[in-house]
Amino acid sequence: MNKEYMRQAIMTEPGRIEFRKVKSPGKLMPDEVLLEIKKIGICGSDIHVWHGKHPFTSYPIVQGHEYSGEVIAVGNNVTKVKPGNKATGRPQLVCGSCNPCKRGDYNVCENLKVQGFQANGCAQDYFVLPEDRVVKLPDNISYQDGAMVEPLAVGAHCSSRITELKGKNVVVFGAGTIGNIVSQFVKIKGASKILVSDIHKFRLQKAKECGIEYINNASEESFEEAIKRVFGDEGFQVAIEAAGAEKPIVNAVNHIENGSEIIILGVFDKPAGIHMSFVCEHELIIKGSMMYKHEDYLEAVDFLSRNLVNTKPLVSRMFDFEDYEKAYKYIDQKGSESLKIMMDINE
Ligand SMILES: [Zn+2]
Protein backbone atom coordinates (compact mmCIF):
# COMPACT_ATOMS: atom_id res chain seq x y z
CA MET A 1 0.00 0.00 0.00
CA ASN A 2 1.43 3.35 -0.88
CA LYS A 3 -1.35 5.79 -0.02
CA GLU A 4 -0.24 7.71 3.01
CA TYR A 5 -3.63 9.20 3.75
CA MET A 6 -7.13 7.81 3.58
CA ARG A 7 -10.70 9.04 3.85
CA GLN A 8 -12.54 8.47 7.11
CA ALA A 9 -16.24 9.14 7.78
CA ILE A 10 -16.66 10.28 11.36
CA MET A 11 -19.96 10.95 13.07
CA THR A 12 -19.19 13.97 15.22
CA GLU A 13 -22.68 14.26 16.69
CA PRO A 14 -26.09 12.74 15.93
CA GLY A 15 -27.11 13.59 12.37
CA ARG A 16 -23.68 14.81 11.27
CA ILE A 17 -20.97 12.89 9.40
CA GLU A 18 -17.70 14.60 8.48
CA PHE A 19 -15.10 13.31 6.08
CA ARG A 20 -11.54 13.61 7.25
CA LYS A 21 -8.22 12.86 5.67
CA VAL A 22 -6.34 10.74 8.21
CA LYS A 23 -3.10 8.75 8.18
CA SER A 24 -3.47 5.29 6.67
CA PRO A 25 -2.57 2.38 8.97
CA GLY A 26 1.16 1.90 9.42
CA LYS A 27 3.26 -1.24 9.78
CA LEU A 28 1.24 -4.34 10.64
CA MET A 29 1.75 -6.47 13.74
CA PRO A 30 2.54 -10.14 13.00
CA ASP A 31 -1.10 -11.23 13.48
CA GLU A 32 -2.76 -8.33 11.67
CA VAL A 33 -4.60 -8.09 8.38
CA LEU A 34 -5.07 -4.89 6.37
CA LEU A 35 -8.26 -4.59 4.33
CA GLU A 36 -9.28 -2.11 1.71
CA ILE A 37 -12.95 -1.67 2.60
CA LYS A 38 -15.34 -2.25 -0.30
CA LYS A 39 -18.89 -2.26 1.07
CA ILE A 40 -20.48 -1.31 4.40
CA GLY A 41 -24.05 -2.11 5.41
CA ILE A 42 -26.12 0.17 7.64
CA CYS A 43 -28.31 -1.52 10.25
CA GLY A 44 -30.94 -0.56 12.78
CA SER A 45 -28.37 0.00 15.53
CA ASP A 46 -26.40 2.39 13.29
CA ILE A 47 -29.61 4.31 12.68
CA HIS A 48 -30.08 4.66 16.47
CA VAL A 49 -26.59 6.19 16.62
CA TRP A 50 -27.47 8.58 13.76
CA HIS A 51 -30.50 9.69 15.78
CA GLY A 52 -28.57 9.97 19.04
CA LYS A 53 -30.72 7.21 20.53
CA HIS A 54 -28.17 4.47 21.02
CA PRO A 55 -27.75 4.11 24.79
CA PHE A 56 -24.16 2.80 24.65
CA THR A 57 -22.49 4.98 22.00
CA SER A 58 -20.75 8.30 22.45
CA TYR A 59 -19.43 10.74 19.83
CA PRO A 60 -17.31 11.18 17.82
CA ILE A 61 -17.58 7.66 16.42
CA VAL A 62 -16.48 6.00 13.20
CA GLN A 63 -19.30 3.65 12.22
CA GLY A 64 -19.16 0.48 10.16
CA HIS A 65 -19.47 -3.07 11.49
CA GLU A 66 -21.02 -4.92 8.52
CA TYR A 67 -18.37 -4.91 5.83
CA SER A 68 -16.36 -6.61 3.17
CA GLY A 69 -12.95 -5.77 1.83
CA GLU A 70 -9.94 -6.89 -0.13
CA VAL A 71 -6.88 -8.08 1.74
CA ILE A 72 -4.08 -5.65 0.92
CA ALA A 73 -1.36 -6.85 3.28
CA VAL A 74 -0.87 -9.35 6.10
CA GLY A 75 1.48 -9.61 9.08
CA ASN A 76 4.24 -12.23 9.16
CA ASN A 77 2.27 -14.83 11.11
CA VAL A 78 -1.01 -14.63 9.20
CA THR A 79 -2.02 -17.81 7.37
CA LYS A 80 -5.80 -17.46 6.98
CA VAL A 81 -5.78 -14.96 4.11
CA LYS A 82 -3.34 -13.46 1.65
CA PRO A 83 -3.31 -10.26 -0.40
CA GLY A 84 -5.97 -10.31 -3.10
CA ASN A 85 -8.42 -12.42 -1.04
CA LYS A 86 -11.89 -11.15 -0.19
CA ALA A 87 -12.62 -11.01 3.52
CA THR A 88 -14.88 -9.74 6.25
CA GLY A 89 -14.46 -9.60 10.01
CA ARG A 90 -16.27 -9.78 13.33
CA PRO A 91 -16.58 -6.39 15.06
CA GLN A 92 -16.48 -7.80 18.63
CA LEU A 93 -13.73 -6.67 21.00
CA VAL A 94 -13.83 -9.01 23.99
CA CYS A 95 -11.83 -9.17 27.21
CA GLY A 96 -10.99 -12.87 27.22
CA SER A 97 -10.89 -12.97 31.02
CA CYS A 98 -14.50 -12.69 32.28
CA ASN A 99 -16.42 -15.87 33.06
CA PRO A 100 -18.48 -15.92 29.81
CA CYS A 101 -15.26 -15.39 27.78
CA LYS A 102 -13.49 -18.15 29.70
CA ARG A 103 -16.24 -20.63 28.86
CA GLY A 104 -16.23 -19.58 25.19
CA ASP A 105 -19.33 -17.40 25.22
CA TYR A 106 -17.43 -14.27 24.21
CA ASN A 107 -20.49 -12.94 22.38
CA VAL A 108 -21.83 -12.14 25.85
CA CYS A 109 -18.48 -10.90 27.21
CA GLU A 110 -19.07 -8.75 30.27
CA ASN A 111 -16.76 -6.12 28.79
CA LEU A 112 -17.90 -6.39 25.19
CA LYS A 113 -17.10 -3.48 22.88
CA VAL A 114 -18.52 -3.48 19.39
CA GLN A 115 -16.66 -1.65 16.66
CA GLY A 116 -18.86 1.09 15.26
CA PHE A 117 -20.43 1.69 18.69
CA GLN A 118 -18.05 1.56 21.67
CA ALA A 119 -14.95 1.50 19.47
CA ASN A 120 -14.30 2.90 16.01
CA GLY A 121 -15.57 0.93 13.03
CA CYS A 122 -14.45 0.61 9.45
CA ALA A 123 -15.99 3.62 7.66
CA GLN A 124 -12.68 4.49 6.02
CA ASP A 125 -10.59 3.30 3.06
CA TYR A 126 -8.32 0.96 5.04
CA PHE A 127 -8.96 -1.06 8.16
CA VAL A 128 -6.75 -3.29 10.29
CA LEU A 129 -7.93 -6.23 12.35
CA PRO A 130 -6.33 -9.28 13.96
CA GLU A 131 -6.44 -12.56 12.08
CA ASP A 132 -8.68 -14.26 14.66
CA ARG A 133 -11.57 -11.95 13.77
CA VAL A 134 -11.01 -12.20 10.00
CA VAL A 135 -13.27 -14.42 7.92
CA LYS A 136 -12.16 -15.28 4.40
CA LEU A 137 -14.78 -14.98 1.67
CA PRO A 138 -14.66 -17.41 -1.26
CA ASP A 139 -14.27 -15.72 -4.65
CA ASN A 140 -17.85 -16.59 -5.64
CA ILE A 141 -19.20 -14.29 -2.90
CA SER A 142 -19.60 -10.69 -4.07
CA TYR A 143 -18.47 -7.77 -1.94
CA GLN A 144 -22.14 -6.85 -1.56
CA ASP A 145 -22.91 -10.28 -0.11
CA GLY A 146 -19.71 -10.09 1.92
CA ALA A 147 -21.15 -7.11 3.74
CA MET A 148 -24.28 -9.18 4.46
CA VAL A 149 -22.31 -11.82 6.38
CA GLU A 150 -22.67 -9.93 9.67
CA PRO A 151 -26.50 -9.86 9.67
CA LEU A 152 -26.50 -13.42 8.29
CA ALA A 153 -24.35 -14.48 11.25
CA VAL A 154 -27.04 -13.06 13.55
CA GLY A 155 -29.47 -15.45 11.85
CA ALA A 156 -27.01 -18.32 12.10
CA HIS A 157 -26.53 -17.76 15.83
CA CYS A 158 -30.21 -17.27 16.59
CA SER A 159 -31.17 -20.45 14.75
CA SER A 160 -28.46 -22.34 16.65
CA ARG A 161 -30.02 -21.23 19.95
CA ILE A 162 -33.10 -23.33 19.16
CA THR A 163 -32.80 -26.81 20.66
CA GLU A 164 -34.50 -28.61 17.78
CA LEU A 165 -35.84 -27.19 14.52
CA LYS A 166 -36.54 -30.27 12.43
CA GLY A 167 -40.26 -30.62 11.78
CA LYS A 168 -41.19 -27.70 14.04
CA ASN A 169 -43.61 -24.95 13.02
CA VAL A 170 -42.02 -21.55 13.55
CA VAL A 171 -43.37 -18.03 13.92
CA VAL A 172 -40.99 -15.14 13.27
CA PHE A 173 -42.18 -11.75 14.47
CA GLY A 174 -40.71 -8.91 12.41
CA ALA A 175 -39.88 -9.03 8.69
CA GLY A 176 -37.01 -6.53 8.71
CA THR A 177 -33.57 -7.62 7.51
CA ILE A 178 -32.91 -9.73 10.61
CA GLY A 179 -36.39 -11.30 10.76
CA ASN A 180 -36.12 -12.16 7.08
CA ILE A 181 -32.67 -13.69 7.48
CA VAL A 182 -33.66 -15.73 10.53
CA SER A 183 -36.68 -17.06 8.65
CA GLN A 184 -34.38 -18.21 5.87
CA PHE A 185 -32.00 -19.86 8.35
CA VAL A 186 -34.70 -21.83 10.19
CA LYS A 187 -36.03 -22.97 6.83
CA ILE A 188 -32.59 -24.17 5.69
CA LYS A 189 -32.14 -25.96 9.01
CA GLY A 190 -35.28 -28.04 8.63
CA ALA A 191 -38.22 -26.18 10.16
CA SER A 192 -41.60 -27.24 8.84
CA LYS A 193 -43.99 -24.31 8.28
CA ILE A 194 -42.67 -20.79 8.84
CA LEU A 195 -45.01 -17.87 9.41
CA VAL A 196 -43.61 -14.34 9.33
CA SER A 197 -45.70 -11.68 11.03
CA ASP A 198 -45.26 -7.94 10.51
CA ILE A 199 -47.38 -4.84 9.94
CA HIS A 200 -45.49 -3.63 6.87
CA LYS A 201 -46.58 -4.90 3.47
CA PHE A 202 -43.25 -4.05 1.80
CA ARG A 203 -41.28 -6.17 4.25
CA LEU A 204 -43.70 -9.10 4.06
CA GLN A 205 -43.41 -8.98 0.26
CA LYS A 206 -39.62 -9.22 0.61
CA ALA A 207 -40.04 -12.28 2.84
CA LYS A 208 -42.09 -13.88 0.06
CA GLU A 209 -39.41 -13.01 -2.49
CA CYS A 210 -36.91 -14.77 -0.25
CA GLY A 211 -38.96 -17.95 -0.26
CA ILE A 212 -40.94 -17.63 2.99
CA GLU A 213 -44.33 -19.08 2.15
CA TYR A 214 -46.59 -17.91 4.98
CA ILE A 215 -47.05 -14.32 6.00
CA ASN A 216 -49.34 -12.53 8.45
CA ASN A 217 -49.98 -8.87 7.82
CA ALA A 218 -50.92 -8.03 11.39
CA SER A 219 -52.43 -4.72 10.31
CA GLU A 220 -55.08 -6.65 8.36
CA GLU A 221 -55.37 -10.08 9.98
CA SER A 222 -55.21 -10.91 13.68
CA PHE A 223 -52.42 -13.20 14.87
CA GLU A 224 -55.00 -15.73 16.11
CA GLU A 225 -56.58 -15.94 12.66
CA ALA A 226 -53.19 -16.26 11.00
CA ILE A 227 -51.96 -19.17 13.13
CA LYS A 228 -55.28 -20.97 12.64
CA ARG A 229 -55.09 -20.44 8.88
CA VAL A 230 -51.47 -21.56 8.58
CA PHE A 231 -50.98 -24.21 11.27
CA GLY A 232 -54.53 -25.42 11.95
CA ASP A 233 -54.40 -27.97 14.77
CA GLU A 234 -50.62 -28.37 14.51
CA GLY A 235 -49.89 -25.15 16.37
CA PHE A 236 -46.36 -23.75 16.51
CA GLN A 237 -43.43 -24.91 18.59
CA VAL A 238 -40.83 -22.17 18.08
CA ALA A 239 -41.23 -18.39 18.18
CA ILE A 240 -38.58 -15.82 17.32
CA GLU A 241 -39.16 -12.23 18.36
CA ALA A 242 -37.27 -10.01 15.90
CA ALA A 243 -39.46 -6.92 16.18
CA GLY A 244 -38.58 -5.65 19.66
CA ALA A 245 -42.20 -4.87 20.49
CA GLU A 246 -44.60 -5.88 23.23
CA LYS A 247 -47.49 -7.21 21.18
CA PRO A 248 -45.46 -9.90 19.36
CA ILE A 249 -43.87 -11.28 22.53
CA VAL A 250 -47.26 -11.33 24.24
CA ASN A 251 -48.69 -13.20 21.25
CA ALA A 252 -45.83 -15.67 21.39
CA VAL A 253 -46.25 -16.36 25.11
CA ASN A 254 -50.02 -16.64 24.86
CA HIS A 255 -50.26 -18.89 21.81
CA ILE A 256 -47.16 -21.08 21.51
CA GLU A 257 -47.51 -24.80 22.23
CA ASN A 258 -46.83 -25.76 25.84
CA GLY A 259 -43.22 -26.65 26.57
CA SER A 260 -41.88 -24.64 23.62
CA GLU A 261 -39.04 -22.21 23.05
CA ILE A 262 -39.18 -18.46 22.41
CA ILE A 263 -36.04 -16.68 21.25
CA ILE A 264 -35.63 -12.94 21.85
CA LEU A 265 -33.65 -11.25 19.10
CA GLY A 266 -35.37 -7.88 18.74
CA VAL A 267 -34.07 -4.79 20.50
CA PHE A 268 -36.59 -3.72 23.14
CA ASP A 269 -36.32 -0.13 24.30
CA LYS A 270 -38.73 -0.72 27.17
CA PRO A 271 -39.94 -3.65 29.27
CA ALA A 272 -42.70 -5.82 27.84
CA GLY A 273 -45.59 -7.10 29.97
CA ILE A 274 -45.89 -10.84 29.48
CA HIS A 275 -47.93 -13.08 31.72
CA MET A 276 -45.47 -15.12 33.76
CA SER A 277 -48.20 -17.57 34.67
CA PHE A 278 -48.07 -18.86 31.07
CA VAL A 279 -44.30 -19.20 31.30
CA CYS A 280 -44.73 -21.21 34.48
CA GLU A 281 -47.75 -23.35 33.75
CA HIS A 282 -46.88 -23.98 30.09
CA GLU A 283 -43.20 -24.59 30.86
CA LEU A 284 -42.12 -22.07 28.24
CA ILE A 285 -38.43 -21.51 27.62
CA ILE A 286 -37.49 -17.91 26.85
CA LYS A 287 -33.95 -17.40 25.56
CA GLY A 288 -31.99 -14.43 24.35
CA SER A 289 -29.75 -14.44 21.30
CA MET A 290 -26.85 -11.99 21.24
CA MET A 291 -24.86 -11.25 18.06
CA TYR A 292 -22.82 -14.30 17.03
CA LYS A 293 -19.66 -16.30 17.45
CA HIS A 294 -16.98 -17.00 14.89
CA GLU A 295 -18.60 -20.27 13.80
CA ASP A 296 -21.78 -18.35 12.97
CA TYR A 297 -19.79 -16.23 10.52
CA LEU A 298 -18.41 -19.41 8.99
CA GLU A 299 -21.90 -20.88 8.65
CA ALA A 300 -23.17 -17.64 7.06
CA VAL A 301 -20.32 -17.71 4.53
CA ASP A 302 -20.97 -21.39 3.83
CA PHE A 303 -24.70 -20.84 3.22
CA LEU A 304 -23.93 -17.85 0.99
CA SER A 305 -21.35 -19.67 -1.09
CA ARG A 306 -23.78 -22.56 -1.60
CA ASN A 307 -26.54 -20.15 -2.61
CA LEU A 308 -28.83 -21.32 0.18
CA VAL A 309 -29.73 -17.82 1.32
CA ASN A 310 -31.17 -15.09 -0.85
CA THR A 311 -29.90 -11.64 0.08
CA LYS A 312 -30.61 -9.78 -3.16
CA PRO A 313 -34.16 -8.68 -2.27
CA LEU A 314 -32.82 -7.32 1.03
CA VAL A 315 -30.42 -4.74 -0.38
CA SER A 316 -32.61 -1.75 -1.17
CA ARG A 317 -30.03 0.77 -2.28
CA MET A 318 -26.32 1.53 -2.57
CA PHE A 319 -24.79 4.96 -1.86
CA ASP A 320 -21.31 6.30 -2.62
CA PHE A 321 -19.07 6.55 0.44
CA GLU A 322 -19.14 10.35 0.47
CA ASP A 323 -22.94 10.32 0.47
CA TYR A 324 -23.13 8.77 3.95
CA GLU A 325 -25.44 11.51 5.25
CA LYS A 326 -27.62 11.17 2.15
CA ALA A 327 -27.94 7.46 2.88
CA TYR A 328 -29.26 8.17 6.39
CA LYS A 329 -31.65 10.80 5.09
CA TYR A 330 -32.93 8.28 2.58
CA ILE A 331 -33.41 5.72 5.37
CA ASP A 332 -35.32 8.25 7.47
CA GLN A 333 -37.49 9.21 4.55
CA LYS A 334 -38.24 5.64 3.40
CA GLY A 335 -38.95 4.22 6.86
CA SER A 336 -40.30 0.67 6.60
CA GLU A 337 -40.25 0.86 2.79
CA SER A 338 -36.58 -0.04 2.60
CA LEU A 339 -34.36 -2.74 4.08
CA LYS A 340 -30.56 -2.85 3.88
CA ILE A 341 -28.82 0.29 2.69
CA MET A 342 -25.17 -0.06 1.78
CA MET A 343 -22.23 2.24 1.29
CA ASP A 344 -19.96 1.65 -1.66
CA ILE A 345 -16.46 2.52 -0.53
CA ASN A 346 -13.92 1.31 -3.08
CA GLU A 347 -15.60 -0.95 -5.59
ZN1 LIG B 1 -25.65 -4.37 12.52
Ligand SMILES: [Zn+2]
Ligand atom coordinates in the same frame (compact mmCIF):
# COMPACT_ATOMS: atom_id res chain seq x y z
ZN1 LIG C 1 -15.07 -11.13 28.47
